[in-house]
Amino acid sequence: MQEHKVEPSGKDPKQDRTRDVDAPVSRNLKAAQMAGLASSPPDPKLVTFVELLFFAYRDFTREADAVLAEYGLGRAHHRVLHFVNRSPGLKVAELLDILKITKQSLARVLKELVDQGWIIQHEGTSDRRQRLLYATEKGQALSHRLDALQARRVDDALRAAGLDNGDTIARFLFSMTSQEEREKVWALLPAAAPIARGP
Amino acid sequence: MQEHKVEPSGKDPKQDRTRDVDAPVSRNLKAAQMAGLASSPPDPKLVTFVELLFFAYRDFTREADAVLAEYGLGRAHHRVLHFVNRSPGLKVAELLDILKITKQSLARVLKELVDQGWIIQHEGTSDRRQRLLYATEKGQALSHRLDALQARRVDDALRAAGLDNGDTIARFLFSMTSQEEREKVWALLPAAAPIARGP
DNA sequence: CCAAATAAGTCAACAAGGCTGACATAAATG
DNA sequence: CATTTATGTCAGCCTTGTTGACTTATTTGG
Structure with a gap:
């Protein structure tokens, strides 16, 4: 049922545009863009990584x-709780810099977390x-539960990834x-960070 | 907590792929115990991956x-445009299943993309x-531009990750x-998918 | 052939979580 | 003491997600 076997030639009846879908990867994309020229498509292999990340x-x-919904919380609450639990004594300004959101956006969820007793100031x-x-x-208990959930998923994925000890993957994500x-x-990152800082 | 019976850190006959680091997690451990939790805190190394992913x-x-903002578009438009460009002739139902959003959410952005001439039906x-x-x-031109941007970032990160050819990282993401x-x-995934399906 | 299922569109209303900009405190600092 | 800094707050707006009910056109199955 998932059979989009899309023809690379992209032959649709009404649209007869010619596309160079299979053109080789150009490393001159930036220059071409700045010149306003049509660029060739990005490397499909790299685009696959983009999609996999999505x-x-x-x-x-x-x-x-799903877990957060049990408590009437959202993803924004999770992020705040996680980093606070992760770095006890965190300052508001530091949290803002981590999350890259505005003071107002943080204030809304932080107030709820404080009012409901997940976080204290x-x-x-x-x-x-x-x-x-x-x-x-x-708050620690909830954070722990959520961390365990996500850590397990990471652990499974690391195993499925193969014999790599995780350093390669950590360096990839860090470099992203x-x-x-x-x-x-x-x-x-904790002292136990599995990253040997890449070359 | 209901379905949360499994050991979060998966300490089974698992081979210790990770380096043995004596990470001081006493603070969290103590809190977990006081909260009456039977499970041990998540492996800090795995939590690091969670954070790196974030x-x-x-x-x-x-x-x-930032690029999308130039055109008055948002992230939702990007996702739609990307997958449509990626699979010409995509059906609406398929797109809904990829994005995991509701018909209404899709309809809103899709209508704008069609009205503004990025997508045709x-x-x-x-x-x-x-x-x-x-x-x-x-639409193809914009999608290419955005893809090129993200593909370049992936490419750089793959290089920084080391000598790995990308298969390990692709399998990790796929397994996530x-x-x-x-x-x-x-x-x-395209035929050029760099994934050898893991064991 | 016709009833039911399906693909898609639509309406109305709502919620979460981003944003801006202006302004208010209290405390630290030069 | 004037200024800067850390934080909080008010008022309002935007994007993007949600639900549920309903319509239309078309295909499909009994």
Whole structure:
């Protein structure tokens, strides 16, 4: 039932455009774009990775969403809870920089998490303007449950990936983050981080 | 918690592929015990992969979003355009199954894409109820541009990942998708798919 | 042949989670 | 003490997801 065996020639009756679908990969894409010229299609093999990433993330998040829904929480709550639990004493400003959302977007979900007792805020000791964030026991338990769910999925996938010890995959994902962010991401990783920083 | 009977960290006769690191997780462990949880905290190494996936996807999508904004389009438009361009003649029902969104959500963005000339629909030849979807030349050009952007990022990351030819990473991502979806995802991949289906 | 199933479109209403910009505090800092 | 900083807040808007009911055209099966 899933038989889109799409002809590469793309011959549809009414549309008779000629497309060079099977053209070789050009490494001059950027130059061609800047010149406003039609570029050849990207390498299908690389596009496959793009699609795999989409499917992986789609299913990866759907699983946790179902659990969160039991508590009337959403994906945004999950992200906040996760990083707070992951880094107890996290500052609001740091969380904003991790999530790349605005103060308002964070405030909405954070308020709910605090009101419902998943997260508590403490005044900073050295700087009393700060509201350091901590997961309550209840929050830790939920975060733990969600982490376990996703960790299991990762574990299964690592196994299915083969004999690789995970370093290659970790380096791939790490390198998928923007250059400017890598320092911060690196700093956040636990000491046990399985990444040998790539060449 | 209901279906959560399995050990989250999967500590079975599994061969210890991961490096033996004495990660101090006492803080979380203590919390879990106080919360009455029987399971051990998730493996920090695996949680690192969860976080890496978040950061990778965060930045991966942000890049394309900026381009889309030039045209007043959003991420939802991108996904539709991508898969239509990728599989010319795609049926609406198939697209719904790929994206896992409702007919309404799709209808909204699809209508805009059609109205603005990125996508055209025509009647199916064998079944005239169907509205087969095709990217126009303009749509193909935009899809190529976005694909090129993301393909380049993937390419760079694959290089940074090391000597791996990509198969391991492709199998990892493929295995991150839900079991029930893999047949369909598999069918969608191009012939050039770099995946040797894992053991 | 006709009833039922199917593919797609549509309407109305709603929710989650992004965004902007302006403004309010309290505390630290030069 | 003036300014900067960390955080919170108000008001409102946009995108993209949701549900459920209903319509239309077409295919299919008894």
